[in-house]
Amino acid sequence: MRSTMLVTLATTVAGLLLAGTASAAGGSPGGQSVGDPYYPTDGNTGYDVGHYDLRLQYQPSTDQISGTATILATATQDLSQFSFDFGLHTDSVLVNNFPATYTSTGSKLVITPSKTLAKGSTITVVVRYDGIPSQVTINGEQDWLRTPDGAQAVQEPHMAAFWYPANDHPTDKATYDVSVAVPDGTQVVSNGTLVSSSSRLGQTRWNWRSTKPQATYLTFIAIGKYDLRRSTGPDGKPVINAYSTAIGANHDAAVASVERTPEVLAWESTLFGPYPFEAEGGVVPGVDFGFALENQTRPVYTPGFFNAGADLSVIVHENAHQWFGDAVSVHHWSDIWLNEGFAAYAEWLWSEKEGEGTAQQLFDYYYNSAPASDPRWQILTGDPGADHQFSGFGVYTRGALTLHALRTAVGDDAFFAILKAWIAAREYSDGTIDQFIGVAEKVSGKPLHDLFQQWLFTPARPSLPAGVATAHAAPVKPKSVTEIDRTQALLAQSQR
Known part of the structure; x- marks a missing residue:
């Protein structure tokens, strides 16, 4: 997955948002930040x-969007006021069927219900809205992508607020029904299963459903002219792949890659545990926006991944995220290694499976290709900062190196047991690096704090125990490196 460079706001602004306003009689306002x-x-x-x-x-x-968001929630305090992340124009708000007052700051929709909402009570919020998403800027970002035949709502870590009101952080997951009407002949692709599509008065309405908890940024729509291919995978789950009619010369390479998604998921299930969702597939739009994103059940791949032919590395990477990032999401964005390091290491495991270079050979190559003087070692993989959150070497490659160091330290049986135990412990929720370390120590029975401190939180090239890697003046290059490097360059493209 990838993202554009993001704007870090001043700490003083954060303090104000966290503080909220003074308690109101009968309740208090919710905070406008999760911190x-x-x-x-x-x-x-x-x-x-x-x-x-x-x-x-x-x-x-x-590029006009309009409609209604119905949001079902539960109050976690006596609530006199609450907010959503949202950038479009709001026409009206109902809370539990009563009109509510509201204000919009351009990034927050702040709602005051007609009476205080009791802690533990259920809330039904209906927001009617409209606008042109491509004209919206939120905290310096313009994430909605208008295309010649439609649009792409695909981005990380922010996307939701450009097209629906949301509690936009991975710690608040929800299920979804996404229904979008477009002119006949245009397709809408989203997460989960395609419940139905029907035409009336020149409009086709596409109805998609996600039944497992899903983070807001992983909820997407791709609108345009698509060839939708529907089948059933070996696990009996529906497979829906969508290929833009405007992909051009990369079409066949894209199909040759994405159509192997069920095969890749079946293999990854042997490593990480059962596939956690109800459907699978992939989307290749007709515009080259420079990255791929692991949208839950249906990753989106820019056509550029297939410039040199089929690219199984990116299919492996994005679908590994279905476990690491989607089923178990980050608790804070500083925990991004839990997403990217694991997906990058899945590429190494695929290389090992395909006989194109073992994980150890890849470890040796990447470790020895970056001398200790390389400034990329200064990035803390376990806390890279917002500006380096998607660093190709600092997060992806060093993240994979970290996992191989762990594998070497605990042995294969314990290593793969750790991966499965992590998913089982945190599935459909979120987790922190400290929690992962706790699982790793419990499963392996080994103290691992020093290993993780060196690999994730030390701004230097870690030293290696004897026998872990062979130093080469000119590192031996496994066959898979070319594809892995090309894939990683695109995944991290907009950070370079």
Whole structure:
């Protein structure tokens, strides 16, 4: 997955948002931040969302979106006021069927219900809205991508607020119904299963459903002219792949890659545990926006991944995220190694399986290719900072190196047991690096604090125990390196 460079806001602004306002009689306002250190305005407190129902209309010719978001939540405090992350124009708000007052700051929709919402009570919020998402800027970002035949709502770590009101942080997951009407002949692709599509009065309405908890940034829509291919995978789950009719010369290479998704997932299930979701597939749009993203059940791949032919590394990478990032999400964005290091290491394991270079050979190559003087070792993989959150070497490669160091230290049986135990312990929730270390120590029976401190939190090239790697003046290059490097360069492209 990838993201554009993001703006870190001033700590003083974060403090104000966290503080909220003074308690009101009969309740108090929810906070306008969850306190993520990288993105201090993200998310909101005072409630927990259980379900989003989005019923929308979209016009590709004008980029106009309109419709209704029905949000089901539970109050986690006596709540006199609450907020969503949202950048479009709000027309009206109902809370439990009563009109509510609201204000919009351009990044937050602040709602005051007609009466205080009791802690533990259920909340139904209906927001009617409209706007042109490509004209919206939130905290310096313009993440909605308008295309010649539609749009792409695909980005990380922020995307939701450009097209629906949300508690936009991975710690508040929910299920989804996404229904979008577009002109006949245009397709809408989203997460989960395609419940139905039907045409009426020149409009086709596409209805998608996600039944497992899903982070807001992983919820996407791809709108345009697509060839939808539907099948059933070996596990009996529905497979829906979508290929833009405008991919061009990369079409066949894209199909030759994405159509192998069920094969890749079946193999990854042997390593990480059962596939955690109800459907699978992939999307290749007709525009080259420079990255791939692990949207839950259905990753999106920019066509550039297939410039040199089929690319199984990126299929392996994004689908490994279905476990590491989707089923178990980051608690704070500083925990990004739990997503990217694991997906990058999955590429190494695929290389090992395919006989194109063992994980040990890849470890030797990448470790010895970056001398101790290389400034990339200064990035803390376990806390890289918002500006280096998607660093190709600092997070992806050093993240994979870390996992191989762990594998070497505990042995294969314990290593793969750790991966499965981590998913089982935190599935459909979120987790921290410290929690992962705890699982690793418990499963392996070994003290691992020093290993992780050296590999994740020390700004230097870690030293190696005897026999872990062979030093080469000119590192031996495994066959898989070319594809892995090309894939990683695209995954981290907009950070370079």
